[in-house]
Amino acid sequence: MPLQPWMKLISVDDHLIEHPRVWQDRLPTKYKEIGPRIVEQPLGEGQPNAQMWVYEDRIYPYIGLNAVAGKKPEEYGLEPLRYDDMIPGCYDPKARLADMDIDGVEAMMCFPSFPRFCGTVFLEAEDKELALACVQAYNDFVLDEWCAAGPGRLIPIVILPLWDAQAAVREIHRTAAKGAKGISFPDLPHALGLPSVHTDYWDPVFSAVEETGMPLCQHFGSGGASAIPQIAPDAPFAVMINLMGTNSMHATADWVFSGALHKHPKLKIGLSEGGVGWIPYIIERADYVWRKHRFYQNINQEVRPSELFKKHFHGCFIEDDFGVANRHIIGVDRITWECDYPHSDSFWPASRKRAAEAFENVPDDEVHQIVELNARRLYNLPAPAEKPAAAGVVS
Amino acid sequence: MAPIDRIPEDDWTDQDLLTKDEAGERLDVEITAVTGELDRLRAAGIGPLEQDEAGLLTRRLEAMQWVRASLRA
Numbered sequence: 001m002p003l004q005p006w007m008k009l010i011s012v013d014d015h016l017i018e019h020p021r022v023w024q025d026r027l028p029t030k031y032k033e034i035g036p037r038i039v040e041q042p043l044g045e046g047q048p049n050a051q052m053w054v055y056e057d058r059i060y061p062y063i064g065l066n067a068v069a070g071k072k073p074e075e076y077g078l079e080p081l082r083y084d085d086m087i088p089g090c091y092d093p094k095a096r097l098a099d100m101d102i103d104g105v106e107a108m109m110c111f112p113s114f115p116r117f118c119g120t121v122f123l124e125a126e127d128k129e130l131a132l133a134c135v136q137a138y139n140d141f142v143l144d145e146w147c148a149a150g151p152g153r154l155i156p157i158v159i160l161p162l163w164d165a166q167a168a169v170r171e172i173h174r175t176a177a178k179g180a181k182g183i184s185f186p187d188l189p190h191a192l193g194l195p196s197v198h199t200d201y202w203d204p205v206f207s208a209v210e211e212t213g214m215p216l217c218q219h220f221g222s223g224g225a226s227a228i229p230q231i232a233p234d235a236p237f238a239v240m241i242n243l244m245g246t247n248s249m250h251a252t253a254d255w256v257f258s259g260a261l262h263k264h265p266k267l268k269i270g271l272s273e274g275g276v277g278w279i280p281y282i283i284e285r286a287d288y289v290w291r292k293h294r295f296y297q298n299i300n301q302e303v304r305p306s307e308l309f310k311k312h313f314h315g316c317f318i319e320d321d322f323g324v325a326n327r328h329i330i331g332v333d334r335i336t337w338e339c340d341y342p343h344s345d346s347f348w349p350a351s352r353k354r355a356a357e358a359f360e361n362v363p364d365d366e367v368h369q370i371v372e373l374n375a376r377r378l379y380n381l382p383a384p385a386e387k388p389a390a391a392g393v394v395s
Numbered sequence: 396m397a398p399i400d401r402i403p404e405d406d407w408t409d410q411d412l413l414t415k416d417e418a419g420e421r422l423d424v425e426i427t428a429v430t431g432e433l434d435r436l437r438a439a440g441i442g443p444l445e446q447d448e449a450g451l452l453t454r455r456l457e458a459m460q461w462v463r464a465s466l467r468a
Contacts, residue, residue, distance in 0.1 A: 102459050344417060
C-alpha cells in the first residue's frame with residue numbers, strides 16, 4: 001500500500017469563495033460604498049434573487065457560477081447563484097476543515113475567487129488607492145480569518161497589487177511578517193497588459209520574493225482569457241479545457257528563456273493545476289532550442305533550461321497517470337499533489353482513495369515526497385510528524 | 396450600472412463548483428462504500444488491528460453522514 005496511513009496529504013491547489021463581508025469588514029469607511037459588496041439582483045418572476053459582486057460601478061455575476069467562461073449570461077441560472085446554493089465548505093473555513101477530514105486531506109492552500117486567481121480583478125479598478133486597500137483586505141482576510149480557523153491546515157497564499165511593483169514589494173514583506181506562505185502570480189502577465197517576465201519591471205518584486213523565501217504560485221489561466229491558446233470562437237468548450245495545461249508550458253518557456261531566474265537564483269515557482277505529464281517534452285525541447293539557437297539571442301549562454309527547471313520549479317497534478325509514470329524524468333522532488341476542492345474536478349470526498357489508486361505502483365518513499373514532503377519544502381511548512389516506528393525508513 | 400456580459404479577463408473556467416446535489420451524490424456513494432467495508436470487517440471478526448481500522452472508518456462514516464444531513468437541511 002504505497003500511500004501509507006501516516007502520510008499527510010498536502011494539496012497545493014484549492015479554492016475559496018469569499019464571504020459577502022470580506023471587503024466591507026475591512027475597507028476604510030470612505031471606500032465601503034464602492035468597494036466589493038454583494039447585491040441582490042432580481043432574475044425574474046418566480047425566481048429567487050441572484051447574489052452578485054459589485055465593485056465600483058461594475059457587476060460581476062459569478063459568485064458561484066460553474067464554468068462561467070464560454071457561457072452567455074442567459075445560460076446562467078442552473079448554477080449556484082446564492083451562497084445558500086453552495087456547499088458550505090466553499091466559504092466557511094470550519095466546514096472546509098470538516099470536508100478535508102472526510103477527504104483525508106491534512107492541509108491545503110486556496111486561491112481566491114472573486115479577485116480571480118491572483119487578484120487581477122483589481123487591475124480593472126478606476127481607483128487604484130481603493131484597489132490597493134482591496135488587495136490588503138483580501139490578504140488580511142486570508143491570514144487573519146480564513147487560515148486562522150485551521151492553523152497549519154489552511155495555508156495562506158496572498159495576492160499583490162500587480163500594477164505597482166513598489167507597492168507589491170511592501171505587500172510581500174507585510175504579509176510575510178503575518179505568516180503568508182506563498183504568492184499568487186499570473187502565469188502570463190503580458191497577456192493581462194502587464195510587463196512580461198522578460199522585462200526588469202518585476203525585479204524588485206522577485207527580490208522581495210527571494211528575501212521572504214515564498215514561492216510564486218502560478219495557477220493556469222491566471223493570465224486571463226486573452227492568453228494562449230487561441231481557441232476558435234465556435235469550438236466546443238472542451239477544446240479550451242483540453243488545452244488549459246499549455247498555459248503552464250508557455251509560462252515555463254518564458255521563465256527559462258528570461259533573465260529573471262539568473263538574476264534571482266532563489267526564486268521558487270509552483271505551477272498550479274497544469275498537470276506534470278507535459279514537463280519532459282517542453283524541457284527537452286527547451287534544451288534543444290537553447291543548444292541550437294542561443295548564440296544569436298539575448299539569452300543566457302551558460303545554463304541549460306533543464307538545469308533551471310530542476311532548481312526553480314514544481315508542478316502539481318490531480319490526475320495525471322502519464323506524469324506519475326514518468327516521475328523520474330520529471331524529477332520526483334519536483335512534483336506536488338492537489339485536490340482542487342471545491343471545484344467539480346476534485347475527487348472529494350474520496351481524494352485519498354483516488355490518490356492511493358494513482359500511486360499504487362509507486363514506492364512509499366516517492367509517494368511521501370509527492371504528497372507531502374515536496375510541498376513542505378517548497379512552502380516552508382513545518383517538518384512532518386515522526387512516522388510510526390513500524391513504518392520503516394523513508395528517505 | 397451595466398452588467399458585464401462576458402468577463403473580459405476571467406480565469407477561464409472557473410468556479411466550476413461542486414453543487415450541493417453532486418456533493419450529496421458523491422457522499423452517498425462513499426457512505427455506501429464505507430458501510431460495506433465496516434460490514435466486511437465485522438463479518439471477518441475484529442482483532443486489535445481491525446479495531447483501529449474500524450474505529451477510523453466509523454468516525455469517517457459518522458462525519459460523512461453529518462455533512463450529508465447538513466446538505467439536506
